Amino acid sequence: MKILVEHIGLSFLHTTQSLKETLLFAFKVVSRILDKNAYNSAVRMVLTDQIYFTSVQILPLFLTVAAIFGSVLVVILMLMVKELGMVQYIGRFMIGFMVNELSPFITVLLIALRSSAAINTEIAVMKVNQEIKTLEVFHIDTINYLFLPRIINGVISVVLMNCLFSIVVLATGLLFSKLIFGMSFNLYADVLLNSIYFSDLLILLLKCITYGVFITLIPILYGLRATNELTSIPVSVLNGMVKVFIAIVIIEVLSLIIKLM
Amino acid sequence: MLNKNAFKVGLFVVITTFLVVMTIGFMVYKKGVFEKVYTYTLSSKSGENLTLGMPVVFSGFTIGKVDVLELNEEGVVLITIKVPKRHIKWIRSNSVFSLDKPLIGAPKITVITENLNSPPLSPEAIVEIGTANDINEIIKRVNPILEMVNRIAANIETISVNLANPRGDVNKILRNAEKLTSNLSGKPSLLDMAVDDRESINALYSAMKSTKVITSQIEDTLKKVDAMAVKTDEKVYGREGSLSLVNNILKDLIIKLQNLDATLANVNTISKDAADSTKDFKLLREEIDGTIYSIKELVKKVDDLVPFKKEPDIKLP
Numbered sequence: 421m422k423i424l425v426e427h428i429g430l431s432f433l434h435t436t437q438s439l440k441e442t443l444l445f446a447f448k449v450v451s452r453i454l455d456k457n458a459y460n461s462a463v464r465m466v467l468t469d470q471i472y473f474t475s476v477q478i479l480p481l482f483l484t485v486a487a488i489f490g491s492v493l494v495v496i497l498m499l500m501v502k503e504l505g506m507v508q509y510i511g512r513f514m515i516g517f518m519v520n521e522l523s524p525f526i527t528v529l530l531i532a533l534r535s536s537a538a539i540n541t542e543i544a545v546m547k548v549n550q551e552i553k554t555l556e557v558f559h560i561d562t563i564n565y566l567f568l569p570r571i572i573n574g575v576i577s578v579v580l581m582n583c584l585f586s587i588v589v590l591a592t593g594l595l596f597s598k599l600i601f602g603m604s605f606n607l608y609a610d611v612l613l614n615s616i617y618f619s620d621l622l623i624l625l626l627k628c629i630t631y632g633v634f635i636t637l638i639p640i641l642y643g644l645r646a647t648n649e650l651t652s653i654p655v656s657v658l659n660g661m662v663k664v665f666i667a668i669v670i671i672e673v674l675s676l677i678i679k680l681m
Numbered sequence: 682m683l684n685k686n687a688f689k690v691g692l693f694v695v696i697t698t699f700l701v702v703m704t705i706g707f708m709v710y711k712k713g714v715f716e717k718v719y720t721y722t723l724s725s726k727s728g729e730n731l732t733l734g735m736p737v738v739f740s741g742f743t744i745g746k747v748d749v750l751e752l753n754e755e756g757v758v759l760i761t762i763k764v765p766k767r768h769i770k771w772i773r774s775n776s777v778f779s780l781d782k783p784l785i786g787a788p789k790i791t792v793i794t795e796n797l798n799s800p801p802l803s804p805e806a807i808v809e810i811g812t813a814n815d816i817n818e819i820i821k822r823v824n825p826i827l828e829m830v831n832r833i834a835a836n837i838e839t840i841s842v843n844l845a846n847p848r849g850d851v852n853k854i855l856r857n858a859e860k861l862t863s864n865l866s867g868k869p870s871l872l873d874m875a876v877d878d879r880e881s882i883n884a885l886y887s888a889m890k891s892t893k894v895i896t897s898q899i900e901d902t903l904k905k906v907d908a909m910a911v912k913t914d915e916k917v918y919g920r921e922g923s924l925s926l927v928n929n930i931l932k933d934l935i936i937k938l939q940n941l942d943a944t945l946a947n948v949n950t951i952s953k954d955a956a957d958s959t960k961d962f963k964l965l966r967e968e969i970d971g972t973i974y975s976i977k978e979l980v981k982k983v984d985d986l987v988p989f990k991k992e993p994d995i996k997l998p
Contacts, residue, residue, distance in 0.1 A: 421977070422994050438798065468690050469685060469686060471690045471693070471694070472686040472689060472690045475690075475693055476686075476689045476690055476693045487861065506785065506786075508786075509786060554707060576694070580693070580694070580697040580698070580701075583700065583701045583704075584697060587700055587704065609707075609711065610711075610742065611711055613708060613711045614736070614743045616712070616743075660755060
């Protein structure tokens with residue numbers, strides 16, 4: 421019994437310590453984001469590369485996935501709405517469910533699956549190969565040069581890709597509302613506009629920014645926890661990705677709580 | 682490579698930002714964010730189901746929303762609604778506002794305007810809001826049905842209790858039916874089962890035999906009556922029957938009456954002529970009277986002229 425209580429206590433202390441480290445690191449990085457001296461040509465170059473690898477390279481696949489996934493979900497939703505005789509609530513379903521909840525969730529999952537894993541591995545490999553230490557020896561600020569562009573890229577990519585996903589879903593919604601309900605563009609636009617609230621859009625934007633910060637920050641943090649052994653790389657990636665998914669769920673739940681308040 | 686990537690990234694950021702800005706701009710324009718908004722005040726006895734931001738709906742379209750909810754000194758809830766300028770045409774002085782509480786979905790304020798040509802509603806006016814409660818309406822409708830279902834269930838329960846009870850009515854009926862069928866199988870006839878007395882059964886049998894004899898006698902009588910009826914039919918309706926004779930007499934009578942009509946017409950004519958002649962007689966008489974008078978005058982004059990003649994003698998024609 422004593423061992424069990426000790427185990428629970430250790431686990432709690434470990435989680436608290438981990439959360440504290442994450443938040444401290446986040447604070448340090450965010451404060452650096454707000455510092456205009458942090459941006460030099462090298463940072464801008466890395467940022468451009470990061471946006472290219474995270475958003476532009478994946479764009480055709482992302483748009484295809486958005487169109488297919490969005491169409492299937494929109495058709496299911498509309499048929500369900502038609503069956504239940506709740507056509508007047510189609511705007512709320514499209515905006516409240518598809519745009520505000522599903523779209524950021526799928527976007528962040530797709531980006532996390534690809535980029536978070538890559539960032540985690542990259543940082544862990546750099547740590548194992550002592551590259552980070554080398555940069556520090558040359559007095560290169562690792563936060564500015566390595567982490568800052570990746571985190572800003574995370575924010576920009578999640579926000580923009582989420583907007584694209586939402587636009588694609590709404591466009592497929594227009595197509596299927598015409599086919600299923602015979603709705604005109606004006607009626608569809610009216611129905612959607614009546615269901616859009618600026619407060620919801622603000623929460624959506626904040627949610628995307630928070631997603632962007634944490635799906636890059638956590639992999640960087642766990643990459644830095646790798647030891648000098650090569651075997652620590654998969655362990656750090658595994659732990660980092662698990663934490664990324666936990667962070668996504670926590671942010672989603674928090675956003676719902678804020679919306680309900 | 683770097684420049685190529687930078688161009689693609691720039692293009693991606695610019696296009697996506699443009700799309701987002703356009704979408705938000707369209708939304709802002711369509712929602713009329715910068716449009717002039719008119720305020721109307723409604724009142725309600727209760728603030729139940731009223732919430733801030735609640736939509737104001739006209740013909741299924743949201744035209745405004747609840748902006749302020751407050752309780753005045755008289756305990757009446759004042760509801761301030763905001764309606765954009767492009768929608769104020771739907772709100773007129775005869776508009777009816779009601780709080781609509783559907784079974785599914787959030788409550789809303791519904792506006793019904795019968796006559797859109799009525800003068801617009803004054804922003805100073807305070808209109809009382811009605812209530813349309815779907816849930817209560819449904820409960821009201823369902824209650825009698827539920828009562829009926831309850832009664833049916835109670836009846837079914839009574840029947841099932843009766844069925845389960847060995848001394849119950851249903852079991853009694855079943856036992857009687859069983860006794861009846863067993864009695865029926867033991868007796869030679871239904872009559873034996875119904876009446877247990879042998880003497881009565883014999884009396885009934887003899888009565889039935891007598892009835893048979895009486896029936897055959899009645900049958901014979903009826904046959905005779907039938908034959909008589911046939912004969913009567915021949916006498917009356919046959920070729921030589923009285924009915925055809927009467928027919929002939931009547932035909933003859935009609936012809937004679939027609940002849941009599943003609944004779945009567947002649948008599949009428951004669952009497953008319955006679956009446957006319959009577960008029961002529963009167964004239965003739967007057968003429969004769971006039972002639973006699975003239976002769977009389979003439980004789981008098983002759984007498985005056987011929988005084989020597991003692992006895993004037995004039996011969997009339």
